[in-house]
Amino acid sequence: MHTAGVIPAFLVAIAFSLPLVYIKVKNVRVFHGVAIAAAISAFTLSLYVQHxxxxxxxxxxxRMGGWPPPLGIVYEVDALSALLATYTAFTIVFIVAYSYWYLGDDPGVPYYYSLLLGVEAGLLGIYYTGDIFNLFVMLEVLSITCYGLVAYYRNSREAVEASFKYAFFGTIAGLLYFIAAVITYSSFGNLTMGFVAAYSRPLFRYFYQFIDLFTWGNITGAVAAVAALSLWTFTFKAGVFPNHFWLPDAHPAAPTPISAVLSGLVVNAGAYASIRFLYTIFGVYDPLSIFYQLSQYFSIVLSVIGAISAVFASIMMLIQRDAKRLIAYSTIMHLGLIFTGFSLGTLTGVKASVYHILTHAAGKALLFMSTGVAIEASRTRSIADLKAIGRLNPLVGVSVAISCFSLVGLPPLGGFFSKFTLYQAFIEAGRFDLVAILLFSSGIALLGYFKIIQPVLFGFPPSLNTSDIGRFRRTSLWASLLPLLIVLVALNPLVVEALLREAAESTLLADKYISQAVKSFIDYVREVQLSSGG
Amino acid sequence: MDALTLIGILTAVSIAVSVVIWLPVALKAKVRRTEMYLSGEPQVNFNLGITEVSWAVRRVFEKLYSVVLNYVQTGVFNDWFAISLPYLLILLALLTVAIIVGGGV
Amino acid sequence: MSTSFLENFFITLILYNLLVAAGISIYGVVARPSITKKIISLTILQDTFNILAIFLGFKVFSIPPVLLELDSDIEKLLAFTTSAVDPLPQALVLTAIVIGLAVNLFLIFLALQVFRLYRTLDSRKIKELKG
Known part of the structure; x- marks a missing residue:
């Protein structure tokens, strides 16, 4: 099964070759074509992996380079990571199509796509990897490309300031994760996720006797340090409350397609990595694990930071006058809700979190992209001055309205069902405080979204000359907005229930994840035995 | 309670919550907008439209936002650390407590 | 193998050095207003963590982790594994150094660009974006 290993390498190869090709080929439209071809092929490959x-x-x-799991780097893909990776690759295809509309003949296009494909490689690497240190490398790939993309307009003051703050803070976050990885190695003796997960569950040590004991004395202390440091890093990546500062700065400063990538896709990597660390690797919520005693503490921490960021961001949404900044705060709010979802440690909770990641990603990408069209037409980001682009191209108006309604959670749309699953999870776990917080933050956020819907649908029509009007009716705009709109409507439980259940089960019960990693090692030993004996 | 009823109730409640939050703003929010002063005309008071909600909310909940903007969202780099690093320390301390309570392994 | 006074001394010395370096650099990152000093402190912090990582895989009086001849003799292999340095932390540190190089270069470029646009490197004055 080599396809999983190919995808990030393929994307990185294309990303590095684009600036080299630019030396010879000066026509930037070629690069739009190459980027969309690369995005579509990455999506096809990831779909194949998921299938x-x-x-x-x-x-x-x-196995990278054929080395077996505890010795070499491995990619391990389960239902959760495959689902998120496929969804990411799918969304990026339309973001690339939107970039074609947005950037056009901008001379920076080759570098832009070089970085954008780097972001995709980093994201897919984070989802696919089965190695704690490789996760660090992929996290840095993702981070560095994101810093570069935020500073894309390198002569604008806000872009440089936002990128510097993001990059400086992100470097510290990366360092702390590096230390967490080193502590993991020194206490567990390896860095493979499946094997660390096996070590933390005594049952597996019973079945696989060759698994050694820990090298340190107090393993829970080491794991507590690792979990604290890595959770700090992941909340930074996800933009949850105490580490949310970079997010509302970076989104308005970046080009609009990059805002969509940052807000819809990059933050999910933080949530995914937290789920992977807490559920699969250390099994904090797994009664079989020796770290089960940490579960109530993590439950408190995650639900508190999630609740604070949901309430705080929804309050901050109300007073924003910059359209993109308002949407950025809405991202913080939704990530808070996702964190409260998987803080519960129940099957419904994880399912609701993953579901909310999916609906939020599509809704937020669509909202950023369609609001970006309105911003382009009105040539300002100030909400009060946004023009009614809906009268020029009804699709954009409909996209703004539908994505806002989905993010609020109005019935026939995807966002409603994911919020409903969240309610279900909270009620099942008896956490009525979280139900109240979800109601409160959604209620306030509704007002925030209306601030954007109102001018875009009912405001004054934009004053544009004829050549510009043609730009707002291009096919590339339809091609990028319409599919996400359809996805948003189609994301109902009838379609995704089976996928979500599979993903949540593989998260909550790490048995298959562990046994596949161990089986890979045993297979390797058998191969060596057969080849040397025969 | 079956699922459909719950759907109805929760959606209704979330809309009701937003209306309840909006009511004090809509009732209280009056911004005195001074037109260009010529001679002797009265200053105009008027209710804000929903598009200008940011000004209204900022005025009604002035204390809350002044605290947030002066202590949390200052935009100064060092103030970020003043919030983020204590969070890391709290995480570490909480998990150390967890080990002591749980007795380790 | 009994640990001599000298070993203890050097190990303790390195540990205290690391602690002090980490403390000073965290102070620099968190509290100093100048962006240049922040970046310098950040590189010191990176190096401290790198040395800490190497230190965790280090053994006193060890040999390089290179197996000169492949022997099926278990005794020799055991002697080798107990006396050789753990090479994996070094590989991790090598990766981290390369990544750190890229990040530091990028940060310095951004600091230069910040200075060009703001004419200052005081982080208290660079606050056009209110979080």
């Missing part, structure tokens, strides 16, 4: 995993019913392990 393979779902038909096989177990995670796959890809």
């Amino acid at each position: 393979y995993i779902l038909s096989q019913g177990a995670p796959i392990v890809y």
Whole structure:
């Protein structure tokens, strides 16, 4: 099963070759074509990986360079990571199509796509990797490309300031994660996620006797330090309350498609990595794990930071006058809700979190992209001066309205069902305080969204000359907005229930994840035995 | 309670919550807008439209926002650390407590 | 193998050095207003963490982790594994150094650009974006 290993390498290769090709080829339209071809092929490959995993019913392990799991780096893809990776690759296709509309003949296009494909490589690497240190590398790939993209307009004051603050803070976050990885190595003796997960569950140590004991004395202390440091890093990546500062700065400063990437996709990597660390690797919510005693503490921490960021961001949404900044605060709010979802440690909670990640990603990408069209037409980001682009191109108006309604959670749309699953999870766990917080923050956020819907649908029409009007009716705009709109309407439980259940089960019960990693090692030993004996 | 009823109730409640939050703003929010002063005309008071909600909310909840903008969202780099690093320390301390309570392994 | 006074002394010395370096650099990152000093402190912090990582895989009186001849003799292999340095932290640190190089270069470029646009490197004055 080599496809999983190919995808990030393929994307990185294309990303590095684009600036080299630019030396010879000066026509930037070529690069739009190459980027969309790369995005579509990455999506196809990730879809194939997901199909393979779902038909096989177990995670796959890809050994980098043929080295077996505890020695070498592996990619391990289970239902959760495959689902998120496919969804990310799918969304990026339309963001690239939107970039074609947005950037046009901008001379920076090759570098832009070089970085954008780097972001995709980093994201897919984070989702696919089965190695704690490789996660650090992929996190840095993702971070550095994101810093570069935020500073894309390198002569604008706000872009440089936002990028510097993001980059400086992100470097510290990366350092802390590096230290967490080193502590993990020194206490567990390896860095493979499946094996660390096996170490933390005594049952697996019973079945696989060759698994050694820990090298340190107090393993829970080491794990507590690792979990604290890595959770800090992941909340930074996800933009949850105490580490949310970079997010509302970076989104308005970046080009609009990059705001969509940052807000819809990059923050999900933080949430995914937290889920992977807490559920699969250390099994904090797994009664079989020796770290189960930490579960109530993590439950408190995650639900508190999630609740604070939901309430805080929804309050901050009301007073914003910059359209993109308002949407950025809405991202903080939704990530807070996602964190409260998986703080519960129940099947419904994880399912609701993953579901909310999906609906939020589509809704937020669509909202950023369609609001970006309105911003382009009115040539300002001030909400009060936004023009009614809906009268020029009804699709844009409909996109703004539908994505806002989905983010608020109005019935026939995807966002409603994910919020409903969240309610269900809270009520099942008896957490009525979280129900109140979800109601309160959604209620306030509704007002915030109306600030954007009102001028875009009912404001004054934009004053544009004829050549500009043609720009707002291009096919590339339709091609990028319409599919996400359809996804938003189609994301209902009838379609995704099976996928979500699979993903949540593979998260909550790490058995298959562990046994596939261990099986990969045993397979390798068998191969060596056969080749040397025969 | 079946799912459909719950759907109805929760949606209704979330809309009701937003209306309840909006009511004090809509009732209280009056901004005195001074037109260009010529001679002797009265200063105009008027209710804000929903598009100008940011000004209205900022006025009604002035104390809350002044605290947030002066202590949390200052935009100064060092103030970020003053919030983020204590969070890291609290995480570490909380988990140390967890070990002591749980007795370790 | 009994640990001599000298070993203890050097190990303790390195540990205290690391602690002090980490403390000073965290102070620099958190409290100094100048962006240049923040970046310098950040590089010191990176190096401190790198040395800490190497230190965790280090053994006193060890040999390089290079197996000169492949021998199936278990005794020799055991002697080798107990006396050789753990090479993996070094590989991790090598990766971290390369990544750190890229990030530091980018940060310095951004600091230069900040200075060009703001004419100052005082982080208290660079606050056009209110979080």
